[in-house]
Amino acid sequence: MKVGAAEIEEVALGAAVLGTGGGGDPFIGKLLALDAVAKYGPVEMIQPEEVDDEGLVIPPALMGAPTVMVEKIPNGDESVGALRALENKLERKAVAITPIEQGGLNSQIPIAVAAKVGLPMTDCDSMGRAFPELQMTSFHLHGISATPMAMGDEKGNLLILETIDNVWTERLARTATVQMGGVALIAIYPMTGAQLKKACVKGSVTLSMDIGRAIQSARRKGENPIDDVVRLMKSKILFRGKITDLLRRTTGGFSRGEGKMQGLDEYKDQSLVVEFQNENLVAVRDGKVVASVPDLISILDLESGLAITTESLRYGNRVVVIGSPCNEVWRTPQALAAVGPRYFGYDVDYVPVEKLGS
Amino acid sequence: MTLRVGIDVGGTHTDAVILDNQNRIIGAEKVDTTEDVSTGISDALDLVLNRSSVDRREITAAMFGTTHCTNAIVERKRLAHVGLIRIGKPATVGIPPLHSLPPDLRRAIGDTWAIVAGGHEFDGREIWQFDEGATTEAAERFRSEGVEAVAICSVFSPVNATHERRAEALVSEVMGDAPMTLSHEIGSIGLLERENASALNCALVDVANTAIAGFQESVKKASLTSAKVFLTQNDGTLMSVDYARKYPIRTIASGPTNSMRGAAFLTSLNDGIIVDIGGTTTLVGAIVHGFPRESGVAVEIGGARTNFRMPDLVAVSCGGGTQVEVREGEPPRIGPQSVGFKITKDSYAWGGRTLTTTDIALGLGYAEIDDPNCSADRVKDAFSQAAMSAAMERIVGIFEDSVDKMKTSADPVPVVLVGGGGIIIPGDYYARLRGISKVVRPDHFQYANAIGATISQASGEVDGIYDLDKMTREEAVAKAKEAAITDAVSAGADPSTVEVVETEELPLSYLPGTAIRIRAKAVGKLLI
Numbered sequence: 001m002k003v004g005a006a007e008i009e010e011v012a013l014g015a016a017v018l019g020t021g022g023g024g025d026p027f028i029g030k031l032l033a034l035d036a037v038a039k040y041g042p043v044e045m046i047q048p049e050e051v052d053d054e055g056l057v058i059p060p061a062l063m064g065a066p067t068v069m070v071e072k073i074p075n076g077d078e079s080v081g082a083l084r085a086l087e088n089k090l091e092r093k094a095v096a097i098t099p100i101e102q103g104g105l106n107s108q109i110p111i112a113v114a115a116k117v118g119l120p121m122t123d124c125d126s127m128g129r130a131f132p133e134l135q136m137t138s139f140h141l142h143g144i145s146a147t148p149m150a151m152g153d154e155k156g157n158l159l160i161l162e163t164i165d166n167v168w169t170e171r172l173a174r175t176a177t178v179q180m181g182g183v184a185l186i187a188i189y190p191m192t193g194a195q196l197k198k199a200c201v202k203g204s205v206t207l208s209m210d211i212g213r214a215i216q217s218a219r220r221k222g223e224n225p226i227d228d229v230v231r232l233m234k235s236k237i238l239f240r241g242k243i244t245d246l247l248r249r250t251t252g253g254f255s256r257g258e259g260k261m262q263g264l265d266e267y268k269d270q271s272l273v274v275e276f277q278n279e280n281l282v283a284v285r286d287g288k289v290v291a292s293v294p295d296l297i298s299i300l301d302l303e304s305g306l307a308i309t310t311e312s313l314r315y316g317n318r319v320v321v322i323g324s325p326c327n328e329v330w331r332t333p334q335a336l337a338a339v340g341p342r343y344f345g346y347d348v349d350y351v352p353v354e355k356l357g358s
Numbered sequence: 359m360t361l362r363v364g365i366d367v368g369g370t371h372t373d374a375v376i377l378d379n380q381n382r383i384i385g386a387e388k389v390d391t392t393e394d395v396s397t398g399i400s401d402a403l404d405l406v407l408n409r410s411s412v413d414r415r416e417i418t419a420a421m422f423g424t425t426h427c428t429n430a431i432v433e434r435k436r437l438a439h440v441g442l443i444r445i446g447k448p449a450t451v452g453i454p455p456l457h458s459l460p461p462d463l464r465r466a467i468g469d470t471w472a473i474v475a476g477g478h479e480f481d482g483r484e485i486w487q488f489d490e491g492a493t494t495e496a497a498e499r500f501r502s503e504g505v506e507a508v509a510i511c512s513v514f515s516p517v518n519a520t521h522e523r524r525a526e527a528l529v530s531e532v533m534g535d536a537p538m539t540l541s542h543e544i545g546s547i548g549l550l551e552r553e554n555a556s557a558l559n560c561a562l563v564d565v566a567n568t569a570i571a572g573f574q575e576s577v578k579k580a581s582l583t584s585a586k587v588f589l590t591q592n593d594g595t596l597m598s599v600d601y602a603r604k605y606p607i608r609t610i611a612s613g614p615t616n617s618m619r620g621a622a623f624l625t626s627l628n629d630g631i632i633v634d635i636g637g638t639t640t641l642v643g644a645i646v647h648g649f650p651r652e653s654g655v656a657v658e659i660g661g662a663r664t665n666f667r668m669p670d671l672v673a674v675s676c677g678g679g680t681q682v683e684v685r686e687g688e689p690p691r692i693g694p695q696s697v698g699f700k701i702t703k704d705s706y707a708w709g710g711r712t713l714t715t716t717d718i719a720l721g722l723g724y725a726e727i728d729d730p731n732c733s734a735d736r737v738k739d740a741f742s743q744a745a746m747s748a749a750m751e752r753i754v755g756i757f758e759d760s761v762d763k764m765k766t767s768a769d770p771v772p773v774v775l776v777g778g779g780g781i782i783i784p785g786d787y788y789a790r791l792r793g794i795s796k797v798v799r800p801d802h803f804q805y806a807n808a809i810g811a812t813i814s815q816a817s818g819e820v821d822g823i824y825d826l827d828k829m830t831r832e833e834a835v836a837k838a839k840e841a842a843i844t845d846a847v848s849a850g851a852d853p854s855t856v857e858v859v860e861t862e863e864l865p866l867s868y869l870p871g872t873a874i875r876i877r878a879k880a881v882g883k884l885l886i
Contacts, residue, residue: 029548031453067875068480071514071549076452150544153447181479244766248864263769311864316644316651316670316766 003121003205004042008033009116010212015107015227016307018204019212020296022279024066025103025309028073033108035076036115038066043111044120046096048200051193055095055178058083060113060124060187061106063134063151065174066311068182078152078185079113085150085158086187098122098196100137100189100225102204103130103279104309109185124200126189128327129296132278134173135166136339138329139189142199142254149173153180171329201327215305225305226320235324236353237284237292239272239303240264243317255314259313263323264302272321274299275346276310281322288356291323292341294330294354298322323353361416362886363406363585364812365399366423366616367391370637370698373808374402376417378412381813384803385410394754395426396572403580417582421787423590423616423811423849427562427609431463433659436568438507439468441500443493444527444553445476445521449485455511456557458550460661467561470505472496476521477513480873481825485783488521490528497532507560508533511541511553515824537604544607546821547875548765551665558662559607560802566606569600588850592668593649594810595817596884598850600773611668613807618650618669620810621774624800627740630772631764631794633757635779636804637679638696642672643761645774647859647879674760678779679705682713682749684741685844690749692756702729704857706737713741715782718749724784743847750784757783758792770795776806814884818845818856821877834876835861844878851882 003011003262012026019026020252037043060079087093097114098105102125114121116233126137134146146169151159159176169188177184191199210232218225230237241261248257256277262268272290275282280297283290291297297306302318330339333354341348360379365372368391376385387406392398399422407414430436444455453689455471456464458842459502474496476488507524508529512521526538539559545552573587588596591608596613602609611877618632628648632642650669657666675694681700683691697704697712704710706717708731719725737746765771773794775783788797802809820841826832839858846856857880864875 028453031458034453065480067547071547071550072477072479073450074447074452074484075448075450181483242763242766263679264762277401314653316764318763 001047002042004037005034007209008037008108008111008173010209010216011107011111011205012212013215013306014208014211015102015104016309017233017298017300018128018208019103019130019307019309020279020294021276021300021308021310022132023101023106024069025312026105026108028070029105029108030076032076033111033115036112040115040118045123045205046120048122048124048197048202051096053192053194055193056090056092056190057096057122057193057196058086058187058190059098059100060185061100062109062183063186064177064183066105068127072154072181072183074156074185076112076260078154079109079187080116081158082150082152082185083113083117085152085160086148086190089148089150090158094119096120096122096193098200098306099125099205101125101127101130102208103127107208114345121205122196122203123205124196125204126199126201128201128204130279131339134170134188135199137189137328139191139199139318140166141329141335142189142195144189144195146189148190149186151176151180151184151186152226153184157246171344182197189193201329210294218305226300226301228303229300230322232316233296233322234325235322237320238323239270239285240267241272241319243313243315245312245320246315257310261319264318274321277344278310280310281344282341282348283323289348289351290335290356291353292346292348292350293344294326294335294350296324298324309356325353359416360418361412362419362421362812362814363403363417363582364421365402365615366422366807366811367395367425368613368807370617372398373805374401374406375805375812376406377809377812380674383800383802383809384412386802386808388804392581395424396576400576400579401570403576410530414581415584417585419588419814419884420573420577420582420585421588421590421596421811421814422573422608423612423807424569425567425613427606428611428659430562430565431558434462434466434660436565437466438563439505440470440509440557440560441468441496441505441506442471442509442511442553442557443496443525444471444473445488445510445525446549447475447486447489447515449475449477450549450756453550455553458533458663459554463660463662466710467557468505470500470503472499476513478521480514480517480823481827482518488524489523492526493525494532497529505536507537507539507555507563509539509541509556509560511549511556513549514823515540516766516821537764546604547664547823548665551663554662555607555664555666558659558664559605562606566603568844570602587885590616590811592666593817594848595815595881597816601849610666613650614641614643614671615669616651617776617807618645619648619813620806620808621776621800621803622648623800623809623813624802624806625774627772627774627798630774631761632776633761634772635775635777635782637698637701638675638677640674640676640760640779642674642764643644644764649859661776664786670764672760674756676715676753676756678714678716678782680715682715682718684713684745684749690745690752692749692752702731706740707732707734709736715753716779717754718746719782719784721746722750724786725781753782754791756788758794762793765793772802775799776803778804815847815881816849816851816884817879817881818842818847818849818851818875819879820845821873821875823873826874831874833864834874838876838878839880842878846880846882850884852885853882856880856882
């Protein structure tokens with residue numbers, strides 16, 4: 001199918017929900033993608049099965065601070081520059097573009113790149129949500145190397161990284177990103193079509209479009225989209241309430257915080273706390289954990305159903321909190337060691353959201 | 359004895375009130391808003407001055423709250439031709455300036471812009487050397503194209519405004535004393551939103567001058583020889599004429615804020631919920647430390663995304679003129695249609711055929727209106743007690759729900775009820791409202807807007823990013839507070855009375871803990 005202006009709007013809305021509070025506000029990414037398809041035509045979206053086993057597939061993305069992204073907007077050439085630099089290093093040309101993170105603004109970057117270079121984009125990603133670190137991908141769990149990797153900035157700097165493992169990739173790339181001004185456009189995890197088919201999280205672009213379309217349709221009718229979103233993501237409603245307290249502090253380069261909420265409607269006498277670090281990570285209702293990472297915890301505006309990023313949370317916001325099961329790939333012991341609550345520093349053992357108290 | 363007069367121009371009415379220096383209400387009058395706005399202002403002034411018989415020479419200040427600027431943007435009328443210079447190459451080129459404005463608004467302000475090299479990183483380092491030649495060239499092109507006002511927006515100028523100031527100097531060499539807006543004085547982080555806000559600020563330059571001239575003229579006509587003119591701004595505080603000329607965009611949204619601050623003032627309630635019931639809509643807001651709680655979402659003005667702080671408001675389609683539909687075997691439906699202020703023609707009690715919320719209050723005997731044309735019997739004869747009671751329960755339920763939305767804790771809160779439509783929540787219900795500790799309906803509730811405009815405070819606000827490599831957190835907070843105080847003084851506050859009322863710290867995600875965003879607000883007594 002073709003991904004054009006209408007689909008870009010849908011993806012932006014849906015990816016904001018999948019972003020679980022992180023991944024950055026898709027707005028800027030959306031404008032860049034809209035601009036690209038307006039100039040170069042819509043993008044062909046294909047299923048991973050359709051990619052040639054031997055073909056080269058490259059995920060493009062933005063890494064860095066969303067705050068910087070809304071201020072130092074990209075010039076639009078950086079990500080193609082990184083893609084070309086990686087292709088030159090590999091002495092091969094890509095046959096397809098794949099998203100790496102379908103939560104937040106990285107849902108838009110692959111569309112813009114695919115439009116500009118005239119390649120198809122696959123209906124998949126490597127997370128099914130947003131995660132903060134480069135090694136937190138299904139690609140990594142399947143043993144695919146993140147490097148060789150290219151990083152570019154708006155000034156024209158290009159870096160090629162080759163590291164001994166993907167954790168080193170995150171460390172070195174993160175430092176370079178800060179020096180580049182807090183944001184870098186990257187081309188990373190080069191892989192074959194065969195590797196993509198085994199390692200990817202399937203159908204995530206379609207899911208984000210379905211969520212986006214449900215939100216748009218409900219809003220047009222003046223209805224609340226929450227029920228449709230819950231159905232599409234197989235979620236549970238964890239809470240309805242108002243934000244009564246927000247605490248934020250910075251430790252080790254990532255902002256950590258918590259939002260406290262007082263209940264509304266059927267949650268009237270209850271309270272909920274969401275612990276976050278860019279993404280929402282643990283939800284505790286009246287002292288009991290009701291959801292934790294890698295499951296998806298999304299905070300949506302009570303009236304409109306639109307997702308709220310952790311940066312945008314404000315005292316007094318009226319919200320609904322939903323918990324959705326993550327992709328199966330995150331539920332193995334190996335994966336949980338990399339992305340479970342303990343990795344993020346919370347003394348909580350992961351239990352799938354569908355099994356936690358109702 | 360010094361007196362102040364406050365005038366609020368609303369959609370339907372223009373109100374004028376006179377307060378003395380003990381903040382006692384000496385006079386309050388209301389006239390219909392006129393199309394040219396100024397006539398209504400003069401009429402309201404004349405009426406309140408004559409009826410109160412004050413000595414006009416004792417009036418030292420005239421405060422104006424108006425919708426001139428909001429209307430101009432929303433209607434796309436009387437906007438100046440703006441030239442925008444964005445300083446940010448090689449970055450930012452991916453999204454052209456003004457691109458995110460609605461096309462008709464972009465056209466209405468001339469769609470004239472340039473992008474030049476320069477701008478800063480989040481930590482204040484230069485992205486690129488500032489291009490003076492390109493800036494001068496842009497200014498020359500602007501001048502030849504008839505640009506009237508220039509907005510300058512540089513990447514991360516809230517952190518480092520050096521390039522904006524250098525550009526200002528170059529542009530004034532070419533364009534003389536054409537009004538200019540430097541974005542770091544208007545908005546905070548968010549390039550597109552700050553650009554939009556700066557461009558709109560420039561676009562309002564003629565509207566602001568016309569409005570101010572009109573106010574000064576009406577003050578002269580009314581022989582208020584000692585009165586200085588002030589305008590109300592977004593948070594309900596006031597600004598001097600000079601400050602208003604520089605920042606006309608700060609008058610947007612002052613209407614609802616004035617009414618909330620007026621309500622708080624009338625009841626001495628610094629923390630609570632304000633419910634303003636109008637003819638068609640009810641607006642619910644929260645007062646925290648005497649100021650309206652601000653909304654967290656990006657604010658749209660006339661469809662343009664900006665990064666202004668506006669009051670957090672819930673609007674409900676239920677006012678004094680809202681239609682009630684009695685349905686057999688089903689709960690009654692309230693609104694959203696309303697007869698508005700045509701209530702004295704269309705409502706049942708006035709002989710019309712539309713059942714309104716006011717009719718319900720009258721029909722149940724909860725209220726009386728002193729008007730020979732109004733008779734509660736007309737309602738009682740047409741509707742059963744049961745039907746009217748069911749409608750009243752529903753109306754009260756809507757009221758309770760909307761207050762609940764604004765509360766941030768489970769504890770019952772005090773509510774101040776203002777607005778002409780307050781009659782629809784009967785006094786008999788005050789003691790038993792869900793989640794509400796008490797309802798206060800102050801005298802002069804229908805003048806809350808104008809009164810809010812007359813509370814003489816001026817404020818300043820700053821929202822910047824501070825580099826913790828260069829200073830400690832305490833030093834950064836102190837700098838932010840100082841900047842807020844300076845801003846309050848330039849708005850017109852008496853320096854000896856200025857206090858910082860609020861600070862907020864937001865660490866920036868994904869950056870090594872060295873950058874912190876601090877917002878600070880300072881308020882002081884207006885220096886008259």
